[in-house]
Each structure stands twice: as structure tokens, then as C-alpha cells.
Amino acid sequence: MSKVLTIYSTSHGTTESVANRIHESLICVHKEIVNIKNLDKNISIDNADFIILGTSIHAGAINKSISKFIEDNMSKLKEKNVAIFLCCMNEPAEQEQLYKNFPLELIDSSIACSIVGGEFIFEKMNFVEKLLVKKITGVKGSISKLRDEEIDEFVSKINYFIK
Numbered sequence: 001m002s003k004v005l006t007i008y009s010t011s012h013g014t015t016e017s018v019a020n021r022i023h024e025s026l027i028c029v030h031k032e033i034v035n036i037k038n039l040d041k042n043i044s045i046d047n048a049d050f051i052i053l054g055t056s057i058h059a060g061a062i063n064k065s066i067s068k069f070i071e072d073n074m075s076k077l078k079e080k081n082v083a084i085f086l087c088c089m090n091e092p093a094e095q096e097q098l099y100k101n102f103p104l105e106l107i108d109s110s111i112a113c114s115i116v117g118g119e120f121i122f123e124k125m126n127f128v129e130k131l132l133v134k135k136i137t138g139v140k141g142s143i144s145k146l147r148d149e150e151i152d153e154f155v156s157k158i159n160y161f162i163k
């Protein structure tokens with residue numbers, strides 16, 4: 001029976017909500033979910049044989065703790081099954097952002113690797129973030145562009161693999 005650990009980072013809660021949705025849809029009994037902020041304190045990755053990594057893009061980059069986690073644990077990750085999902089809003093650049101931020105060998109060996117869209121949640125942005133998002137994207141209020149079908153497909157691939 002697979003032991004699945006979902007590790008995510010989030011700035012305004014979007015990746016967290018997608019991670020929770022994925023976690024809740026997994027058919028396995030042994031599953032845990034953790035914000036990367038709490039990883040060292042509570043949970044070791046050694047007990048898991050399947051790792052789901054979820055993060056978002058801000059200013060072209062994924063969360064630094066996720067990058068460091070991948071760098072520090074690359075040899076362990078190679079021995080496990082890995083699935084990656086990425087939240088972002090710059091659709092034309094999404095593939096480039098994925099390949100810039102994750103090692104190619106991790107993407108290539110992953111069971112599933114999905115770009116699931118994202119959200120702009122203005123109520124959770126600080127003044128500078130609001131200004132930047134308005135200036136760069138022209139978007140002036142909260143919007144969700146989460147790709148439900150992509151998320152469902154991501155879950156299906158994992159469930160098929162762990163069943």
C-alpha cells in the first residue's frame with residue numbers, strides 16, 4: 001500500500017487549496033499533507049514512497065524552500081514516485097517557467113506533472129503585489145483560472161498508479 005506525502009508551498013492560499021483537494025481525492029489510506037514551512041518539525045519524507053510536490057510561481061520563480069527541498073533531497077526523490085503540480089497565471093510562459101524551476105530529470109521521471117492554472121486574490125495581496133499585478137497583467141480584481149479538469153486528471157493518474 002502506497003504512502004503518499006503531499007508537500008506544498010503557498011503565498012495566498014491557492015496552492016494550498018489545490019493540494020488539499022488532491023490530498024482528499026487520493027484513494028490510499030496512508031496519506032499526509034504538509035506545508036513546506038512545517039516539514040522539518042513534523043514529518044520525514046523517508047516513510048513515504050510517493051511524494052506530491054505543489055507550488056506556485058511568483059516573479060518567474062517557485063518558492064525557495066521547495067527549490068531547496070528538491071536540491072537537498074534529489075537522490076531520495078529519485079528513489080520515490082513523484083508527481084508535480086504548478087499554480088501560475090502567465091499562460092504563455094507556463095511551460096518555460098516549469099522547466100526553469102524544476103530539474104528536467106524530475107519532470108521526466110514524474111508519474112504526473114501538471115500546470116493547473118491559478119488565482120489572483122486581491123484581498124490577500126499587499127500594496128506592492130496589487131500594483132505589480134495590475135501593471136503587468138491589467139487585471140484589476142480577483143479572478144480564478146484554476147483548471148478543474150487538469151486537477152482531476154492529475155489525481156486520476158496518481159490514483160491509477162497507487163491502486
Ligand SMILES: Cc1cc2nc3c(=O)[nH]c(=O)nc-3n(C[C@H](O)[C@H](O)[C@H](O)COP(=O)(O)O)c2cc1C
Pocket residue numbers: 009010011012013014015016055056057058059060061087088089090091094097117118119120121125129132133
Ligand atoms: C505578486 C505576484 C507575482 C506573480 N508572478 C507570476 C509569474 O511570474 N508568473 C506566473 O505565471 N504567475 C505569477 N503570479 C500568479 C501566481 O502564480 C498565482 O496567483 C497563484 O495562484 C498563486 O498561488 P499561491 O497563492 O498558492 O502562492 C503572480 C502572482 C502574484 C500575486
